[in-house]
Amino acid sequence: MTVAPAGARTLAVPGDIPALDRLLNDAAFAALLAAYGRTEVTAALRGALDALRARVVDGGVPIAQAGTPAIAADVTAALDARHRRALRRVFNLSGTVLHTNLGRATLPQAAIDALVDAAAAPVNLEFDLGSGARGDRDRVVEALLCELTGAEAATVVNNNAAAVLLVLAALANRRDVIVSRGELVEIGGSFRIPDVMRTAGARLREVGTTNRTHAADYADAIGSRTAALMKVHTSNYVVSGFTASVGAAALAAIAHASGLPLIVDLGSGSLVDLGDFGLPREPVVRDVLAEGADLVTFSGDKLLGGPQAGLVVGRAALVQRIKRHPLKRALRVGKLTLAALEPVLALYRAPERLAARLPTLRALTRAAAAIEAQALRLAPALRDVLGERCEVAVVAMESQIGSGALPTATLASHGFAIRMQRRGGGLDRLDAALRALPRAVVGRIADRTLWLDLRCLDESDEAAFVAQLARLSP
Template sequence: MAEHDLGFAGAADLPSLDRLLGMPDFQAALAEFGRTQVTDALRHDLDACRAAALAGTLTHDTLAPAAFGARVTCALTERNCATLRPVFNLTGTVLHTNLGRALLPEVAVEAVMQALSAPANLEFDLATGGRGDRDDLVAPLLCELTGGEAATVVNNNAAAVLLMLATLAKRRDVVVSRGELVEIGGAFRIPDIMTHAGARLVEVGTTNRTHAADYRNAIGEKTALLMKVHCSNYAVTGFTKSVDVAEVVQIAKPHGVPVAVDLGSGTLTPLERWGLPHETTVQETIAAGADLVTFSGDKLLGGPQAGMIVGRKDLIAKIKKHPLKRALRVGKLTLAALEPVLRLYRDPDHLAERLTTLRLLTRARADMMVQAQRLAPALAQSLGEAYTVSAAPMVSQIGSGALPVEQLPSYGLAIAPAGGGKRGSGRALAALETALRALPYPVIGRIADQTLWLDLRCLEAADEARLALQFSELRA
């Protein structure tokens, strides 16, 4: 029996590319994506239809101009969809490395938009009309807020440490306690940074105990720095001993050896003012006598990704002259975002309202509980009888190497497979987690203890309605 008798189309039934492009079904796609992209997509679709015809599986309705137009439009829409997309961070980790860490406050967003759309005095001195230094846009603010004599900015804190070591310790010794040889995300380790900077690591003490004498005995003719590294992504407890910055400074001073401190997350204000655990501030570290301090911009500081080095003027001047400084420098968008964030710290009384990171860290559990109670019925209705949904207490964390063992009381949605049994619950939760990630505005939660947790700490009030609207799409 012939293919046509069965309702299948043959290769001879395929319309020409030029004829299809001239039809009304393609005009919207041509206007949005341009002739080159539409032509390529249509040619690819025709090739697929030709292969189906040769296999005897091509149906006549597949060849309708409207069908071609719909498939090409769908393919091009997917192809041109942004790969960097906004998501709902319902993981319970406020400063989530994989989700972009700190969210910028509105004043920083506005400053970035202005820098994007107009020329700016990035390296132009408006007073003299000559060439300027881009560090001068934020260095005075950094010195004001930290007590440092000078400051410079690079693209992240790892770069700040690398640049500092390459400048001051190449082919020389850097003394670090064994208990502070941290590894940060992506298997990036302090010893590796030392190696690539050309510095020689001198380990002192043990994993859990380091004494003043260990530093004192390690100083020699080739010692470039005594270095303290903040253990921001883990905690050693029990039988421990460490030497604080002030004592290390007193050990180093008679030998003329600078003391450098890598603070990691680096906060500029005492967090206990808002009921959060104490985190050593940059000001405290400078006041303790540290010659150089490095810290991040996109963690507790609440700004864009950047690495700051503040401290002694003569040492900062050397660092700025190193060839790596140009390779690691930041662009105008980072500086545009960083300056207004730093300005917010001049008014600590309103900081929790205006700095997004601090506002999320200090949200009242009662507010999140009310949100959870509003959202739970809508989500339960969308998921049907396969899952149970309840508003439940949970704990958040600051994240990204900041106060790793501290937890914040939070509230959110707890979702479990109906029936309460463990058999198949893992697959059911994984399927739901995948469905949430596939929503137009992806929802990212976390699975633990046979439950999918959607922590609402990072759900701003303005976004609650958008999240609720998406629940209906889960019915499919």
């Protein structure tokens, strides 16, 4: 059969497809070979050629798509997708500042620099440079934690759930821990206080009722099998109305009268009074210890604004028992967590500068007027890209703090309310297109509207945000 000259055809035939070896030696593939190596490029090229041959046999492939430039573009796209990191930067426009699914706190530059430094070389993680002997990794941050909280000692594990688990396993295995029914919390990921206690080997002794617990309830429940009293901060919900609870100071007096420790789980935890920054107040770790708590557990990656970690501070004798428990090794943190945590804690030595230096606090304290001005600056670029298919309005919003902190508190904010001009006109597709951008834009859909809250869009990121909008399909 005679094949017509290529110039006389619009569709490709199998003979138009270049051979694999020829393509590997073509200049169009030189950069790919340098970037990815011959093994990966060969595998990707072989897959692209097999797919192309199948399409050509089925018919309908323009002849240009069988040429070297088109094949090189397909292989480039395949290799780029294969090497795209699973963990990618996003723009958090969800309206939740400490978003668990988006990694919670953003680290300050000092912590990022420390992370890079620790990752790039050996460090004295468990090595005492003075004596030349083995050291304790907790010492990287223990002195800072004690300075900032007034505690005698401290230890660090990988999150607050682990901190609670370790404390109970070390101090209350096969013994009773007294907790108010109104404090048997569940947080995200099905973390429940009763389940954690059971896993730690401690026996839960519930006292009081859901809405009211009194000092006598705790005192009457103490027996020979009691290991500790425990108070859990209900950081992700509020019980209001006819309520009663017992504060840490009164609980400490009850516990100490029977020779028992008081454990307080603060959840988010705060090292400073957030009221000083115009935010609703959360319990401050130093204050809880001063009220008589023997151990306090809290998170490093929520209100503290650092990396994911669970922090335990309190009496030295109890902390030493916790550190000697076998679970401590299983739950301990690595050098990168400690490297990031140390400079974050150091920022708290100058609380008057925190709002400028700690990204979490900076986002929480942004003025609504500044966010509105930012929205007005960016709105024309978004309207130009979306065109007539969408209505883009600058509107007032209410941001959430998130991660169980201050559950009823909201922050006045501004952002974009995007509605399709025709009902059923593809709001979900627009949301998906925003998430498919090189730096995904994460908003939320409610009431047939796509909401983009700008509280967490730092002004230094505005140019990058606008630049990639051009990739949205018209």
